[in-house]
Amino acid sequence: MNDKATGASPERHGDRDEIARLLPAPADWDLPRGQHLRRKDLLMHHIDHDQVAPTRPARRLLRPAVLAPATALVLACAVTAGITLNGSDRGPAGTASHGAATDMQPAAALLERISDATEKRTDPTVRDDQFLYTREKANGADLTSGKAVLGPLVDRETWSAQEPGPLRTLGMTREDGETSRINANLGDTNGTPAGLGRPTYHWLSSLPTDPDKLLAYLYANTPAAESRERDQAVFEQIGSLLGGLMPPRTAAALYRAAAKIPGVTPAPKARDAIGRQGLGIARDDTRYGIRTEWIFDKKDYSFLGSRTYLTKDAPYAKAGALLSSEAELEHAVVDRAGQQPGDAKGTQNKGQN
Amino acid sequence: MRDSENDVRRRVREGDREAFAQLYDEFARAVYNHGLRLTGDWSTAEEIMSDTFLTAWRTHERVQEDGGSLLPWLLGIATHKADNARRGARRRQLFLARQPQPRVEEDFAPRTVGRIDDARYLRAVQAALSRLRRQEREVLALCVWSGLDYQQTAEALGIAVGTVRSRLSRARRKLAQLAAEEREPPTARGEMTSAAAIAALPVREELT
Numbered sequence: 035m036n037d038k039a040t041g042a043s044p045e046r047h048g049d050r051d052e053i054a055r056l057l058p059a060p061a062d063w064d065l066p067r068g069q070h071l072r073r074k075d076l077l078m079h080h081i082d083h084d085q086v087a088p089t090r091p092a093r094r095l096l097r098p099a100v101l102a103p104a105t106a107l108v109l110a111c112a113v114t115a116g117i118t119l120n121g122s123d124r125g126p127a128g129t130a131s132h133g134a135a136t137d138m139q140p141a142a143a144l145l146e147r148i149s150d151a152t153e154k155r156t157d158p159t160v161r162d163d164q165f166l167y168t169r170e171k172a173n174g175a176d177l178t179s180g181k182a183v184l185g186p187l188v189d190r191e192t193w194s195a196q197e198p199g200p201l202r203t204l205g206m207t208r209e210d211g212e213t214s215r216i217n218a219n220l221g222d223t224n225g226t227p228a229g230l231g232r233p234t235y236h237w238l239s240s241l242p243t244d245p246d247k248l249l250a251y252l253y254a255n256t257p258a259a260e261s262r263e264r265d266q267a268v269f270e271q272i273g274s275l276l277g278g279l280m281p282p283r284t285a286a287a288l289y290r291a292a293a294k295i296p297g298v299t300p301a302p303k304a305r306d307a308i309g310r311q312g313l314g315i316a317r318d319d320t321r322y323g324i325r326t327e328w329i330f331d332k333k334d335y336s337f338l339g340s341r342t343y344l345t346k347d348a349p350y351a352k353a354g355a356l357l358s359s360e361a362e363l364e365h366a367v368v369d370r371a372g373q374q375p376g377d378a379k380g381t382q383n384k385g386q387n
Numbered sequence: 388m389r390d391s392e393n394d395v396r397r398r399v400r401e402g403d404r405e406a407f408a409q410l411y412d413e414f415a416r417a418v419y420n421h422g423l424r425l426t427g428d429w430s431t432a433e434e435i436m437s438d439t440f441l442t443a444w445r446t447h448e449r450v451q452e453d454g455g456s457l458l459p460w461l462l463g464i465a466t467h468k469a470d471n472a473r474r475g476a477r478r479r480q481l482f483l484a485r486q487p488q489p490r491v492e493e494d495f496a497p498r499t500v501g502r503i504d505d506a507r508y509l510r511a512v513q514a515a516l517s518r519l520r521r522q523e524r525e526v527l528a529l530c531v532w533s534g535l536d537y538q539q540t541a542e543a544l545g546i547a548v549g550t551v552r553s554r555l556s557r558a559r560r561k562l563a564q565l566a567a568e569e570r571e572p573p574t575a576r577g578e579m580t581s582a583a584a585i586a587a588l589p590v591r592e593e594l595t
Binding site for chain 1: 402404407408411412415416419420423424429431432433434435436437438440441442444445467468470471472505507508509510512513514515517520521527530531532552555556558559562563566
């Protein structure tokens with residue numbers, strides 16, 4: 035197209051032309067001028083800031099993305115950093131609160147049992163230079179065409195770096211044989227530190243183990259999502275932390291905290307991505323008709339996986355349509371990204387009991 | 388042309404403020420559209436664009452003194468960021484599921500209708516791209532849509548020119564196959580590939 039720009043030798047453009055015919059470039063879009071100027075100001079401000087005080091780490095200048103996070107695998111549905119304790123859509127009191135609610139006793143009892151069992155597990159040692167390994171089966175619906183199209187179940191391995199400081203490479207992931215680096219969360223120009231958006235084992239151990247304090251922390255720090263009720267956002271935030279190797283005391287506290295979120299109910303028929311049935315815990319996002327379920331093993335109460343599906347018809351799919359599901363297969367601590375647990379110390383197998 | 392490009396390179400490498408302002412004015416739109424084509428999401432594209440220039444600033448010392456336009460460098464950075472964003476798509480589906488659905492029947496101004504078609508096509512393209520491997524998608528977006536030549540594409544991705552060729556060739560074969568599948572009568576997979584069908588057909592004519 036513009037070979038003159040580089041003076042490169044003539045090329046055979048057969049593939050290029052044919053692709054351009056098969057899949058023409060989408061039309062160009064542009065940001066409103068105001069947005070462009072605002073972004074440019076951010077850049078110039080950043081440059082000026084660095085030049086004035088080159089030794090100080092640059093502040094994070096970007097507005098946090100108003101969309102789910104750019105990093106797979108950290109799973110956090112990070113949205114904006116603002117904190118709002120907005121009211122839930124419905125509910126007896128009209129406003130959300132994280133005090134104990136009496137209408138979810140069965141879920142609370144179930145989570146208490148899960149919590150008790152979890153607390154008794156052994157706490158592995160995880161060094162900062164090691165990686166947490168997770169193997170799972172997962173699938174998700176693709177909505178980009180305007181209709182939900184359920185993708186195939188893929189095998190996914192993840193290695194999460196445990197260094198506490200800001201990292202530009204958070205780890206590695208292998209999905210159906212394709213390996214890729216996990217970059218810092220979008221907007222974290224100077225790297226993503228351990229935290230809700232990148233929960234390392236040590237960071238998780240630093241969370242309060244008192245369920246009320248933990249819940250208060252989560253309500254205060256879960257990124258606000260305009261599209262979601264606060265209670266739902268916190269429930270999903272907890273869900274996003276599950277699924278990896280976790281300090282038993284933290285896990286136990288998270289389950290007890292979840293039991294205190296209004297609207298959390300048992301889901302007796304819950305199954306994970308590979309059909310394992312277990313003890314289910316669910317919460318409905320009533321505004322959008324989306325139910326999120328967590329599934330725990332009936333015998334040892336370990337977290338098996340999760341599932342999200344529509345509970346009412348939407349323009350892109352009918353009620354009952356699966357939006358995403360996951361099944362945890364294996365967790366371990368390994369020394370290098372890419373290393374299979376096999377002979378590594380601290381391997382914990384799941385799904386084999 | 389080449390001299391002035393190398394002059395910009397030198398100034399960018401030195402961390403010249405005005406050179407970055409100029410770089411932004413010249414290429415922000417190209418970077419934005421590259422991010423948009425790879426992710427299909429406007430606000431993600433905006434973040435990618437903004438983040439790309441901040442990363443460019445942070446890594447300006449690594450720019451080579453000579454080598455022509457800096458667009459391949461910027462698009463290379465943006466490609467990495469788009470990959471990141473795309474891999475977050477699993478969670479993003481839940482976000483998308485909660486977005487108000489656009490009402491197509493609203494507002495019949497001809498310009499708006501054109502944009503709705505553009506948006507629909509952009510979504511269809513995402514579905515077709517999802518049938519390619521990441522490496523193929525990236526080469527396609529850089530070399531076919533952003534107009535980089537093979538050498539510049541190789542430079543943007545830090546790979547050999549021969550690799551660009553082979554990836555492009557694989558992408559072509561897969562897309563041709565998708566288009567062929569679509570011409571067959573609907574099967575159980577019809578739903579899966581309908582988006583690819585839109586992408587494979589000469590939609591361009593409808594859009595203009």
